[in-house]
Amino acid sequence: MAVIITEAPAPARRPVRDRHHRGVSRWVVLTLVTLGALVMLVPFAFMLLNAFKSPGDYSSSGPLSWPTEFYTKGLRTYWTEVNFPLKLWNSALIAGSVAVLGVAVSLLNAYALGIGRVRGRLWIVGLFLLANMLPQEALIYPLYYVAKEIGLYNTQLSVIIIFTVIQSAFGTYLLASVMGTFPRSLLEAAALDGAGKWTVLWRVVFPNLRPTLAVLLIFFFIWTWNEFLIPLVMLIDNQTQTIPVALASLQGDRLMDAPTTNAGALISLVPAILFFLIFQRTLARGITAGAEK
């Protein structure tokens, strides 16, 4: 008996005008968007350019020059030296678990706060937000200490738990306000039909929030994927480390190897981009969901 809120019938449509008759503003906007997109792509272009350049070439002609040869040793060095497949698996495991668990925890929290309307929910939400706003540098030592005491230091589980909490703090805040506007009539109707709290969550609320949850899932995944400090501190064995930490191992004390770093960044970026492309449709749908209400 899944109930989906159907969109209100669209008001009588305005007559469709010829798209070429909307004036110059259209073109201005288009140009600006294109320019903006190009500016955003510049750093990636540099990365791409320098990933295939030999260190000597980079040092003598600088980062802007066209590579004199197609140099792939940087890519290969990075791949083998840091054992990239293992790091990829670690990152995927951690980011994937956090995304799923974080969304689940957010949903349950937000159900209590947004629909259950528990007493003092504003303060609770505020408290959750605090977890998100605190700089991680301030959290790191207590986290280290607790992890060490309970034997989770240097395990991926510790990082998964920490990020599930941090991400779900934001998720709770967002979902709680979304659920605050959930149509009461729908909930009452479900209650009249004899649905318990669990059924309401699972059969009424969840299906309607699915697009939003999908977006949260993707955000949690990408945010966790890119996290650096906490994995750096918590995961000290090369066997457990994530991709951003591996990337940092290319940076020495006083020397840097720009082409290899670029090559590493390129390889490390690919999984996140693939993930984004695959779920990009969901993302667009989720962001616009509710825009018509």
Add this chain to the structure above:
Amino acid sequence: MQRFRRIVAAIALAATATTTVAACGGGDSEDDSGAKTLKLWHYESENSAMGVGWNRAIEIFKAEHPGVEVRFERKAFEQIQQNAGMIINSSEGPDIMEYNKGNATAGLLSSQGLLTDLSAEADKRGWAGKLSPSLQTTARYSDKGVMGSGNWFGVPNYGEYVTVYYNKDLFQQNGVKVPTSMAEMTAAMDTFVGKGVTPLGMAGAEYPAGQLFYQLALSRADRQFVDNYQLYKNPVDFKADPLKYGADTFAEWVRKGYIAKDSASLKAEDMGTAFIGGKVPMIVSGSWWYGRFKAEMKANWDTFLFPGNTLQAGSSGNLWVVPENSKAKSLAYDFIDITLRPEIQDLIGNNGGVPVAGDPAKISDPKDRKLIEDFNAVSKQDGLAFYPDWPVPGYYDVLVGGFQGLINGSKSPDQVLDTIAKPYADGVKEITGK
């Protein structure tokens, strides 16, 4: 880097809290003679001089200790720099690792009881005899974690020092000879300026400016000054020579065009690539560039010691340390001993590194040999004067800010000395409690 420095500060603060915890931990792990694994960490890249040398050392260690498994992991510099205290305070840490020398790093951990005292081993195995006094400075720390005296907490394998790299081709084209005194050095730079070439590559946004200032100051300094400045033996007057001379001369070099005004915002990497690309004839910087120049530079180049100085910025390289929680201490000592053998030391030298106990006669490449002979000369006459940013935590950023002002001309030498004097005095007060 900036972001990390802040984090480092935060963690260092947090790490001091570990002191009390750590104090209870030590002392019960002496019985490790039966250890069957050696967990070894370092952060040198595979092809660097140290990377090559230590790979060989691991092979030798395995051959001499059949049945012992060496679990080597190459770590990120970043990770060790930031987390060493937390890592070795847990049971997950390594049995032996490479760690940064200096008060803020090895000194801090030794004062917290996290590192093993190596004094007995140093005596027994004759490590002290292999290292000159100025190399030992960074290996020994007092109970407050101040380097220079006290027990051995680390053993260096290689050295580093600031020298002058010059582009032979550019020297030849402009008819400039390699200078052997400060007067010849300024004359050489005048020649370049006369031909419209900026003679000295510089990077105001990172360490090179502070190191050049320090080199200039050292030309008027003696060992007493270094002890005062680095080891807090006596108060340092920033408004008197040698520091005043250093700042004044630096400003003069900027005024005369030896140093480009627009180098205030450049990074060390920019300076290095400018030299590799043949855009500047000279840079004053450390031996850590050597391997890279050798691999990447097409023009002819060589090095000469900063002319006229008996003291040079430089020190031992990073240290081997044995954490107090190490489960294989005697194996760790054996490994350190292997890395100090002539075979490994010469291997480091032949790969462009500066071994602490190397024999120049065993080095085949003449340029490599020159680098090592220069270092040995400095080290033998007790000439390693460490680095200007070492004395107090956070001083690196102070120096960078100060000398950026001097390069772009927004501050006078006097103002710069004022800027850098106060944080120094405050920092020293905090450390010595005086």
